[in-house]
Amino acid sequence: MLISLAWRNLWRHRKRTWITVAAVGLTTLMLVFMLSFQFGIYDTMKEQNLKLMDGYAQIQQSDFLEQPNLEHSFVYSDQWSSVLDKVDSLSAYGFRAQTYVILSNNADTQNRGALIMGVQPDKEPQLSSLAKKIISGRYLQNSDDHKIVLGKQLAAQLRSKVGDQVQLLGEDRDGSLAIDLYEIVGIADTHIPELNRQLAQITLSDFQILFAMPNRAQQLVFMTAEIGQAADLKPLVMPQLQSLTDSDLRFRNWQALQPALDQAIELDLSSAILWYAALLLIVILILLNTLYMSILERQNEFSLLNALGVQPIQISQILILEIVFTTLLGLISGVLLGMAVTEYFIFQGITLPGSEGVFAQFGLSDTLYPVLSLLSVGFAPAVFGFGLILLCAMVLFKMRSLKPLTGRQL
Amino acid sequence: MSDLSESLMLLQDVTKTFEDGNRTIYAVDHLDLQIRSGEFIALYGPSGSGKTTLLNLIGGLDRPSSGELSIGEYQLNRMSEAELTDLRLMEIGFIFQSYNLIPVFSALENVAFILQMQGVEKEQALKQSREMLHQVGLQNMENRRPAELSGGQQQRVAVARAIVSKPKIVLADEPTANLDSQNSQELIDLMKHLNQTHKMTFVISSHDPQVIDSARRKIHLKDGKIVSDEIVSD
Numbered sequence: 002m003l004i005s006l007a008w009r010n011l012w013r014h015r016k017r018t019w020i021t022v023a024a025v026g027l028t029t030l031m032l033v034f035m036l037s038f039q040f041g042i043y044d045t046m047k048e049q050n051l052k053l054m055d056g057y058a059q060i061q062q063s064d065f066l067e068q069p070n071l072e073h074s075f076v077y078s079d080q081w082s083s084v085l086d087k088v089d090s091l092s093a094y095g096f097r098a099q100t101y102v103i104l105s106n107n108a109d110t111q112n113r114g115a116l117i118m119g120v121q122p123d124k125e126p127q128l129s130s131l132a133k134k135i136i137s138g139r140y141l142q143n144s145d146d147h148k149i150v151l152g153k154q155l156a157a158q159l160r161s162k163v164g165d166q167v168q169l170l171g172e173d174r175d176g177s178l179a180i181d182l183y184e185i186v187g188i189a190d191t192h193i194p195e196l197n198r199q200l201a202q203i204t205l206s207d208f209q210i211l212f213a214m215p216n217r218a219q220q221l222v223f224m225t226a227e228i229g230q231a232a233d234l235k236p237l238v239m240p241q242l243q244s245l246t247d248s249d250l251r252f253r254n255w256q257a258l259q260p261a262l263d264q265a266i267e268l269d270l271s272s273a274i275l276w277y278a279a280l281l282l283i284v285i286l287i288l289l290n291t292l293y294m295s296i297l298e299r300q301n302e303f304s305l306l307n308a309l310g311v312q313p314i315q316i317s318q319i320l321i322l323e324i325v326f327t328t329l330l331g332l333i334s335g336v337l338l339g340m341a342v343t344e345y346f347i348f349q350g351i352t353l354p355g356s357e358g359v360f361a362q363f364g365l366s367d368t369l370y371p372v373l374s375l376l377s378v379g380f381a382p383a384v385f386g387f388g389l390i391l392l393c394a395m396v397l398f399k400m401r402s403l404k405p406l407t408g409r410q411l
Numbered sequence: 412m413s414d415l416s417e418s419l420m421l422l423q424d425v426t427k428t429f430e431d432g433n434r435t436i437y438a439v440d441h442l443d444l445q446i447r448s449g450e451f452i453a454l455y456g457p458s459g460s461g462k463t464t465l466l467n468l469i470g471g472l473d474r475p476s477s478g479e480l481s482i483g484e485y486q487l488n489r490m491s492e493a494e495l496t497d498l499r500l501m502e503i504g505f506i507f508q509s510y511n512l513i514p515v516f517s518a519l520e521n522v523a524f525i526l527q528m529q530g531v532e533k534e535q536a537l538k539q540s541r542e543m544l545h546q547v548g549l550q551n552m553e554n555r556r557p558a559e560l561s562g563g564q565q566q567r568v569a570v571a572r573a574i575v576s577k578p579k580i581v582l583a584d585e586p587t588a589n590l591d592s593q594n595s596q597e598l599i600d601l602m603k604h605l606n607q608t609h610k611m612t613f614v615i616s617s618h619d620p621q622v623i624d625s626a627r628r629k630i631h632l633k634d635g636k637i638v639s640d641e642i643v644s645d
Contacts, residue, residue, distance in 0.1 A: 406511075
């Protein structure tokens with residue numbers, strides 16, 4: 002009876018009800034889409050940054066993250082592959098090693114510091130997008146011997162091109178001089194100038210010979226189909242791999258590999274959530290005001306019900322049901338429409354004209370795809386849920402002082 | 412004076428005062444009154460005589476400033492707000508001057524509402540309400556909403572709502588004030604009929620001579636006091 006009364010009361014003032022439903026619905030729709038869009042940007046940032054070099058997770062020697070030198074490497078064997086090949090969620094893996102060296106051009110007229118990386122050319126295209134960013138020549142191959150790929154700026158600074166030789170000068174793991182000549186087979190443009198200035202890659206086997214690191218690497222890089230799956234790899238691989246080596250290993254998720262990116266996302270999301278919460282609070286205050294006016298306006302109606310013998314708590318229930326119905330209508334329509342709009346853009350992508358240059362600096366493409374998540378769909382309903390508690394508290398407070406109709410009001 | 416054992420309602424030295432600045436207004440002034448079961452009473456008097464205030468006190472809508480007031484075993488002046496609300500639901504029927512039906516409910520639902528609030532099962536409540544609407548002559552209008560009924564019809568629905576749960580006492584405040592004379596007479600006849608057939612007690616506050624003339628007990632109020640209390644023999 003009370004439910005029926007509450008539902009019908011909603012439609013006594015259709016326009017008012019629809020306006021309230023629309024306010025809740027549009028806010029929810031906007032938030033579902035905006036948060037999904039934001040998560041889409043974050044996912045693109047993570048994906049493109051991590052796919053460029055780091056992968057979704059790594060196993061490293063325990064001190065490598067803090068001190069990335071040759072000393073902090075681990076010994077691996079063929080047995081590792083038999084462990085890793087059994088992990089279904091692992092789409093690719095590969096070993097890497099790296100150190101800082103000085104590169105000189107053939108004429109020895111230009112010298113530049115560079116981060117030389119030893120990679121497995123057959124594995125690397127599944128781990129890193131670098132192979133797709135070759136603008137001149139080709140990427141490394143397993144059969145390559147004394148071949149090198151350079152970043153665009155580094156090649157320019159060395160005044161070298163594909164086919165030229167560069168001299169590499171560094172220090173091997175034993176502290177001896179490591180020096181050799183390499184032929185440039187490819188030049189890559191990552192669109193990240195800082196990386197382009199110091200990027201140099203040779204095969205891991207060349208690296209291990211040059212730097213006295215037989216069967217050693219510093220990073221075991223992992224890729225999974227989804228970034229979220231990478232964290233689940235730790236219990237699947239760590240205990241077994243650790244048992245196969247004396248080196249002290251550590252599993253690093255993407256947050257450990259890219260703490261600045263993680264913090265930037267956290268900070269951006271936190272400020273966005275604050276803004277969205279403020280927006281929702283304004284809408285909730287508007288609803289609160291509408292409800293307050295409605296209670297004042299309907300004072301006689303409530304007093305009449307009380308005169309007939311309906312307890313104030315039952316009258317509160319009627320009002321609370323009206324608020325719940327209105328909010329639910331708005332939330333359900335907002336969430337469904339928000340999901341539909343988001344799904345459309347997940348399919349179509351969103352291109353922001355004129356922003357290509359800005360996005361490229363961060364390794365992003367100019368087309369972004371929103372991502373629906375529990376948070377993007379659930380944020381507005383959760384805050385409105387909190388608002389509902391406020392509204393209900395106000396109703397209960399106002400109804401405490403309800404008096405039955407008296408005198409000529411009857 | 413009748414035997415107290417027949418008493419339905421007893422007011423002893425009841426006073427209701429209001430403050431108006433520094434002045435105390437006695438809306439009901441040290442009033443004693445006994446209402447017996449099955450009576451049909453008209454309260455009349457000029458405006459400000461205390462009719463409505465007395466009706467509010469009898470109905471548990473307001474509390475006396477002093478004095479004792481009881482319906483059956485219930486001491487109204489000692490009950491909490493929640494208990495008074497329950498008493499109104501279970502024991503008192505109200506007929507209002509401006510009908511005060513619930514606009515979103517049909518005539519049938521308006522009548523059944525009180526029964527359902529009392530805890531009667533929906534089907535049973537609708538059945539009883541249908542019968543009651545039949546008794547007040549609205550058998551074909553049970554699905555109409557208040558806005559689709561005339562004033563007279565709405566007041567009949569209000570009467571049906573007031574009596575459907577067989578309350579101990581039915582209170583009506585100026586029930587004919589918004590009706591023409593024909594509808595007024597029909598309403599009075601209906602209330603008298605229900606009073607006689609159901610032995611239900613009616614206390615009606617009114618200026619309307621038609622109502623006053625039809626009552627078997629006429630209580631004349633002035634300045635919060637009973638000026639005359641006349642019982643008309645059949």
